[in-house]
Amino acid sequence: MTSVAPKQEMTPATAALMARRVATIGPHSPLFYDTPLELVRGEGAWLTDAAGRRYLDGYNNVPHVGHANPVVAEAVSRQLRTINLHTRYLNHMVVDYSEALLETFEAGLDRLFLVNSGSEANELALRIARQHTGRSGILVSDFSYHGNTTSLAELTTGLAVHEEFGTHVRAVRIPDATGLDAQAEAALRDQALAEVDAAISSLQEAGHGLSASLFDLIFSTEGLLNVPAGYVEGLAQRVQAAGGLFIADEVQSGFGRLGSRMWGHQLYSITPDLVTLGKPMGNGHPVGAVVTTEALLDEFGGRNMYFNTFAGSPASCAAGLAVLGEMRDRALMDNALATGKFIADAMQQIAKNSPLIGAVRGQGLFFGYDIVRPGNAQEPDAAATKALIELMKDKGVLISRIGRDDNVLKMRPPMVIEHEQAQLLVDRLAEAVAEVTARQG
């Protein structure tokens, strides 16, 4: 997924920039592609590199309402020229934004803490859960990532961290029902929920108890898994029955990305206790949130002097309001549904013509392809996946990959992607799949 040692030639200018980068933020800060891409300009779903070449962005969800969105830029700019202070003085912006954001949630989830990142949001959600329950145990998926603090490193299963996996954490395998009939799907669900039961019992027997579960409910880091019907409901029921708080991490699935729902957890018949937000929230402005109930906010607020210097400042809220405004004014959830369906249908067609492609995954404007050994839909092919990503870049389209076997092509364009751009994306994808298939064959 990332490359720290560029393998191909760079232009002298890019090589010089790369050397200066290594001499400041170091050689380990991850970069995409064998030859890192120097991007200098964006507009909507387009990006332009230092050589003036244009790329279609099929990957980035942070620029949710489009690269260099002028409405967001103007809102932040206007606020920075007016006032931008912390929340120890009153200002209407934090209230205006909080109301607008909370309106998108179901009844009961009507309070929030504003923070500066998804990491800060998950960190705070876990503090709230530990304090509420008086217990420490946490349930996560066995291939996931929720942020870069110590508490979150201790429960990271989806990338390299030096910290030992927490003795107070249990990781469960998320079931994938792709291709199963109803009976097999139900059996898989029951088996996976039995694993959840065992994990909760194990935490209780070890004396940790269960404080919270923390899941991205579209299981994107795991590879955009198709969980069996009833699995998430069973998971939430078990967590809450054990007295734990159910945390829905919406950093990937939120803000209408799925088209059909504003929030990923709304795909299921569940009520999370805490919902954490990040990436697309400010179109790149650092902002995150924990949405919760009045009771949980009150309990935590009464026990802790919680303050966050930057969070809730008028400029952060202006960015957030502009994102919600653009989503509404440009009907971007409708676009996620319609353009998403167009891309998904085309992906199904492409898949039919290549033995390289196993499952087709995703919904709304979030797509995945399992890339497998021809003739064996169960055998992941990370090398072919990498080849596809590099080839797509050569063809002017940026995508990436996810999953425990590094073999799920990940496509997640800005929500403003237009029909012609979607057509370009699937045309280039068809070509790339054909070329890599021919190489393999």
Place this chain on the structure above:
Amino acid sequence: MTSVAPKQEMTPATAALMARRVATIGPHSPLFYDTPLELVRGEGAWLTDAAGRRYLDGYNNVPHVGHANPVVAEAVSRQLRTINLHTRYLNHMVVDYSEALLETFEAGLDRLFLVNSGSEANELALRIARQHTGRSGILVSDFSYHGNTTSLAELTTGLAVHEEFGTHVRAVRIPDATGLDAQAEAALRDQALAEVDAAISSLQEAGHGLSASLFDLIFSTEGLLNVPAGYVEGLAQRVQAAGGLFIADEVQSGFGRLGSRMWGHQLYSITPDLVTLGKPMGNGHPVGAVVTTEALLDEFGGRNMYFNTFAGSPASCAAGLAVLGEMRDRALMDNALATGKFIADAMQQIAKNSPLIGAVRGQGLFFGYDIVRPGNAQEPDAAATKALIELMKDKGVLISRIGRDDNVLKMRPPMVIEHEQAQLLVDRLAEAVAEVTARQG
């Protein structure tokens, strides 16, 4: 320091805003003043409230180069209209800013991690230290605050948190040499350093060992203490001799606030292993950093896939660069020295005329007054301190307070404060001190 239940009448409009705020971010989010102040506009060191009344900002350090600074607003705005992406693609802004920032540090401190807040910076510094040492013990001051994550809550001594104080943390009392002669000062230093020795031994005996110390080296939360000569050097020597990493938290003391030095740790003959930055860094844009050595960056980077979605993005770096540019172009450290000396001299004069004032504290543009019972410089008077802050607000000047006894007046205006504004600040301060002194007498 904060008030959650407004005690005085608000205008109907402000009361309505307050009610909406309580119904979204809740009643516990801290607010200054008996009657919360609704601020709607800023310019330089001026702030304007909803009724159109103007206040001199004698408190806020986040708007370092001035409220609504047009250079910062323009830099962020231009970048938001161009491109604003994470660091997995190359872009010159993260390199330009990192180089400019690292140039202000001494040799050896020549690498950095960019993050989104001071909390994220201290959180990361502790991760680096724990991994480097393989130990968990932490040394802090017994009245300090370094951020709002779980790891930082466990070592918080300066405000209310529900978490139990970490068994792996030792808190030492910071010595204040104010008013002592050289011999007494040396004795106090030796006694305080013996306490440090004991704390480190205690961590070692308990099996935690020492991973790091974490101090704000102007001891501002503690009340802007005047530590004995040689204390900080002795502290650093002991921490590093025990194999611990010495973390300098520059969230309060950094970015030229002290006038004489860019960084607070440069007041002493020490070399920190890690330096953490936050508040003033982006003039309110959420940005922070951990500055460290190549060896420590390499060790941590090699062991962990560390990535931070928002940090290092071009807009964050544009804000940071604009702050450094304004500091240079407007010679703001010179202003901190000159205007700071003017205020400090005036504060000494005012102190002579009031038995309410014990020590006069601070340097550069960071000032404190111990407010005490008349006739007893050792007996803190929190009520009189509060009265002074409210009275200063009535007179159109915003200040606050710090310290374990809530009795140290805290003045820390934006770095752009002008001579006439400084004159206004000390004139109003003289009036307020005289009035509260008369009330007490």
